[in-house]
Amino acid sequence: MKLMTKTAMALALIANSAAANGELVIYHWFEYMPAELLEKFTAETGISVTMDTFDSNEAMLASLKAGGMGTYDVAVPGDYMVAIMANQGLLDTIADGELSNKGNISPAWADPSFDPGRKHSIPYQWGSTSFSVNTDDYDGDINTTDILFNPPAELSGKINMLDSQGEVMALASLHMGFPQCSSDREQLQALNDMLEGAKKHWASFNSDTAREVLVSGDASVGMIYDGFSAKAREERASIKYAFPTQGYVVWMDNVVLLNDAPNRDSAIAFMDFMLVPENIAAVSNYARYGLGVSGAEEYLDPALATLPESNPPATAGDGAFIEVCDQATQTIYDQIWTNLKN
Amino acid sequence: MASGNGTTGGSSTTDVYNKARHWLLMPSWAILGTFVLAPVCVMLIYSFLTKEFRGGVIWDFSLAAYDQFFFDRGLFGDGDPTLQWTYITIFWRSIWQAGLATVLALLIGFPTAYYIATRPENTRALWVFLITIPYWVNLLIRTVSMKFLLRDEGPLNDLLMSTGLVDDPLRIINTNLAVQLGLFYSYLPFMVLPIYASVERYNFTMSEAAADLYASKWNTLRRIVLPAVKPGVVAGCILVFVPSLGAFLAPDLLGGAKNFMIGSLIEEQFKGNAGNWPFGAAASMILLTLVMSVLLIIARPQRSAGAKI
Incomplete structure (x- = not known):
């Protein structure tokens, strides 16, 4: 969450080869996603990524309610905002078994109060x-x-x-x-x-x-x-x-699956990708926050501990x-x- | 006017022009309608609707937004209504901040424009060019730079302290003075350029005539020059005052965002926790009405003066 500096960064990463494999549109906090990680995602899946950024949970909610739904596949709201968005019917439900890496979520974050059973979200950083x-x-x-x-x-x-x-x-x-x-x-x-x-x-x-x-x-x-x-x-x-x-x-930011996502399959692939210990550890090394995935210790910068x-x-x-x-x-x-x- | 001058010879061109005029104006009307009138109408309608919790509107007619603006019902919303000072204070604060910035810009901008207009003709373009150079940089960057200049440990205070003018750093940043300096600096060219355009057209032989008739320099300026360049001064004041009124970058970055200005109050209704779209729309409508009234008052004598010439 909340990595705000004066340089707003809007990344638009164009897939070098296989746009045919699909697209993904992310709505994210800025300076919160290492560019190399998105490049790696594109290289592994062939999905091209477009990312828009926001600077507060409330600004993101306002933008989604003012016509942003149907544009984005995933967003990264904080804990309380996940609950608000779910109450307002903005979030799609992840079916059982749809996420192959869901078991990687560490037990402490598998059933949080703001999203019981992790029906709509996966952990990002806390x-x-x-x-x-x-x-x-x-x-x-x-x-x-x-x-x-x-x-x-x-x-x-x-x-x-x-x-x-x-x-x-x-x-x-x-x-x-x-x-x-x-x-x-x-x-x-x-x-x-x-x-x-x-x-x-x-x-x-x-x-x-x-x-x-x-x-x-x-x-x-x-x-x-x-x-x-x-x-x-x-x-x-x-x-x-x-x-x-x-x-x-205390806060936790989470990747959520939005209703009316134009590229739902890409969104699921992205969530699975962010549940791979090595990948989410790269975010922690960059942003200096904690993660909610088990087995990532060996990839983390030792100074973080x-x-x-x-x-x-x-x-x-x-x-x-x-x-x-x-x-x-x-x-x-x-x-x-x-x-x-x- | 232009058509009359251009077609003194025959009437056929005028007819063609008149017929085509509506079609030629269509693109302008379409753009104005789509991007100016339609959004304002949306806001006007929203201001009379019921607010939806955490952003959005419910399509039920309501005067709640205007009620909230004008009546204070206490912290818990069930007290007896009294006049609401909160928002009047915010509007008043914005108006005098913008007003002071306009006066500052006029005091610096008028002599600057006069100086440029009285340079030899071949160098004037260079002076205008110099005035506009800083404005090639984005407003946000310039405001942040201003913040670095004015900081307690910034270059301005370093200079003042090293020359021994002050012992402790001047506390400028996060004060109203910093906001006014920021607004004044941001919009100064909008004051200089229209005044320059007016002064350049001024016939300086009129000043000479006044001097020949024993008018003092002050009288010449007040009774000959100023009335002649007044349209430029009025245009400059409007161009500085109106954007200053809705500014939120300078108050946020230089003033410390401790007090709402009109711009930040409205922004908070759409992007902040409050999520009260009808109230944000109502505040915008009240601001729009205020600005329009001021412009009408200023523009009316302007128009009759123009008609006389």
Whole structure:
């Protein structure tokens, strides 16, 4: 998920030989798929690949609902978005036995809450969202959400937040100890007031440059994804990823089979290809996130196993998926977000 | 007008032209209708429909979108309606940001255009060319570059600190000032070029005549030059103000996206979590109405002035 840099990449890989074997149209996050891997897929299957990219789950949903259905074969939504898309009838069901490599899915990810029984999706990558601190600017304890929502004076005004409602709200709820889809009015009002108070400490909301502002030193604290933070640390060693005791956000991106896919057979072939350990390991080596396929260890960059960004300390709180609220509740959270950005 | 000048000799050409005129205009009408009028009509219709949860519309007539814009019913949506300040504040913020950027662009753009128009004729094209060079680069790239220039540890602050003008870096990035600088820089040529076109056509012997009649330089500028080049100034102001009003790159990248602008508010309704298409459409319609009213007010005296000449 969420690999956003300022360079939008739209890859259109034309099969060198056998276009006759079919086509595949992917709707994907950008900078999240190594180009060599798509070339390998084309070489193995003769299927030519076209890839369009998006920069948030919500933007992808909007584009599909505004006429994108029937254009794409597969998309790569995050966990909660898989559930939303399934509820809205945008996903096709993968029949039993259709995927020959389905057994490769590791047991931990074979029956997730957002897609019971993996009827519509296969695992792509997973990771966490919290924040990173430049330890040159602050040497206190960073494993608390107070760093974002009630920061010490030396960090005030040097904080970049992700411009992403779901993740900001989820972390804020963990900070307050509230459920993510609360209908308790006192809790909602308290959450609203806490966020409005915290905003004066924040310098900016930016997802695209979440990594750059930390590396350049413009921000001392930045909300960020674990793999992005690992890449930032390679450029500036003092950047440390936090695992707050209050908890942090966990996410998984998944390849889903879309309804009305124009090339359904190609989509199934692609999903089987992405379940081959060697292939999905190539994505992890590139994006620095975890994978959900068994038997990939030997293909993984050894450095990944010991990444501080993906190995929470014992003090870390629990990781939580973003939850899907009902319409009445979600409307209030949308209003809190509007109040925050007003 | 053009046909009258070109065909003073015989009437047959005029007849042929008049007959063919409708057909010749067809492509323009087709393009305008398909790509401008039709999308606006879709948005107009959507703004009166019921929202579908997480994006989309339900085909039931509803005024909910406009109600949400004008009435505040509290965080939980069941309070007594009071006037909604949230969106008025967002619109007002966008209007004065765009207005300030327009004033800045006029203050810098007018002298620039005047200077170019008063160079020898054979060098003017070169000056205009120089003005447009930065605009061959994509707006996004230029805005990001601006961000690097204005950063706390960027070249501007390095320069100011090394010359001893300031001790601590100026905090420009992520402020309203950065947004105005960004908008002003993005749209400056749209101010310079129309003013240049007006000033170039201005007959400078009129300034000489004014001087002969003992008008001061200031009076000459105010009462002779400015009225003559006013159409260019008005066109320049419109060309800077209108795109600044809907801009979202500069507020997002330079202003830190902490406060919604009209553009980002509307974008959020379609691409963000809210997924409230009718509200996004309604906000667009209100913006369109505002811009049209401003243009009508500005264009009306303009037209009568044009008729007099």
